[in-house]
Amino acid sequence: MRRRAGPQCDRVEHGSVGAGPPQANAAYFSTCPRGLEALLAEDIAACGGTAITTTPGGAGFSGSLETCYRLNLHSRIATRVLCRLASAEYRDERDIYRLAFEIAWPRLFEVSRSIRVYVTATKAPVKSLEYLTLKVKDAVCDRFRADCGRRPDVNTAAPDVRIHLYVTATEATLYLDTSGEPLWLRGQKIAKVAAPLKENLAAGILRLSGWRPGVPLIDPMCGSGTLLLEAAGMALDDAPGLSREMKDFGFTKWLDYRPALWKRLCVEAAERRVAAPGKLPIWGADLNADAVARTRQNLAHAGLDHLIEVRKIDILDITPPAPGGVLVANPPYGERLGELDALAAFYPRLGDALKKRFAGWSCWFLSADARLPKLIGLKPKRKIPLWNGPLECRLYGFDIVAGSARK
Structure with a gap:
């Protein structure tokens, strides 16, 4: 694939690999508190998701961009909705770097967006999750620099774009977070107590x-x-998502964000x-x-x-x-x-x-x-x-x- 350079990199045409979740079905994974996976699957089905499979702490599914938006807006059980970008077997950190570098990140979000990388591992033979975090961050920034001549900033407090890496003993998977702030943050509570219930x-x-x-x-x-x-x-x-600020949702920072679709879903939810x-x-x-x-x-x-x-x-x-x-x-x-x-x-x-x-x-x-x-x-x-x-x-x-x- 030929890479673009210069300021045009912020507005790459959609349609090629890495251009963001398409209107047709994409692969997603939604997280939730452990023990609520069956309820999460019910929410996913109600929002139009298909091929639903539960695993401790979440559920994978296929769905359209509308399904993704609906789940963020309506689910009271989901913690996050993640869009799967790429997955591959790996032997060491270099393989994970290559997996991340091969994703066309400039087709997903603008270089002006700040990023943060999160890593979760299950029985992974790696020495340091912090090192994996650094390798993925380097790969994303290197890809932007190669395509655009610039790299995005890192913001660990309030990033525009959250990138998630999940590694098992043999496989690494990269996701883009559609939710932004966790969905249990409804935006309703201003007074809290010690050890509050999410x-x-x-x-x-x-x-x-x-x-x-x-x-x-x-x-x-x-x-x-x-x-x-x-x-x-x-x-x-x-709908619990109605009480959140629009900017709190991760998908609003993506290049393929569909504001008209999101507005229609919010209006429908408000009328209900x-x-x-x-x-x-x-x-x-x-x-x-x-x-x-x-x-x-x-x-x-x-x-x-x-x-x-x-x-x-x-x-x-x-x-x-x-x-x-x-x-x-x-x-x-x-x-x-x-x-x-x-x-x-x-x-x-x-x-x-x-x-x-x-x-x-x-x-x-x-x-x-x-x-x-x-x-x-x-x-x-x-x-x-x-x-x-x-x-x-x-x-x-x-x-x-x-x-x-x-x-």
Whole structure:
């Protein structure tokens, strides 16, 4: 292939290899919290993706540019949507450099765009991921310099273009990030708490619990309100991507960005939004006054404070707001000895409070504490493995019936 040089390099004609994802099917890989892969596959199918294959932490699929845009706009489960550029077997870092250099990067984005390279490895026989990062960065810059006489700048804080390399024991694959900032950053929360629950994990918990819009829902340990915000978005059919700034999406920095297509999809999503007739049957509570204040602040920032009631109260003292519904909570896990002892005393009281007041409710708790089911004195109907960041957890589901279930 003949390379162009000079300023024309910023506007290379489309159609040849490396010209960006075509309107016809391209190969993509979307990441998500581990344990939510099946839900991600449902989102991909709903957005038009085909040939879907799940793997721990994500799913591969084929789709058009519209499928890519739709998934970024509508999925509450996806973390990122990556477009696959090239893949090959390798023996050492030189092979990975050649793989990256052979991609026609000037056909993908302008040299004026800043870049950052991310590397993920699984059982890769390499000495240093930092060195691989450097080799890919060098290959991209060298290709731009060869074709254009200039090289892009590197920005590790807020890059315009994110390039991902994934290496296994024998194969290296390069992706271009269509999402930019991770999709769980909805742009709704301005007040946070320590160790917050990520939005896509919260959305997955709600779906796994079986909750559906219209069913009463309460989060009695609401923290900064993540579960409440996700539930409200689902109840109003509000596409999560609409609350983000357009510049936060990676595909808007590409040469083949289709603004008319993106605008049409956003308009369609906005028109689908349901107007709430009154307060939603969604409630939040927390014993911590600061957490209640932060939740209210986040709901107000999202324009939802008039739809959801939040109050300061201990979970052990809450009266159910409806005869039946779904209770979801992300209680403290306990990381120090004193906290573990406190939780060991708290769980039996929680079980008693649930049996006393929440008969007819389905109650779900995300926890990394394996003692929870035994100490709470209830038999879980489901135990779903989930990962909260690097922490392996279980989502425990209990159907509460009147009376004691203890022997």
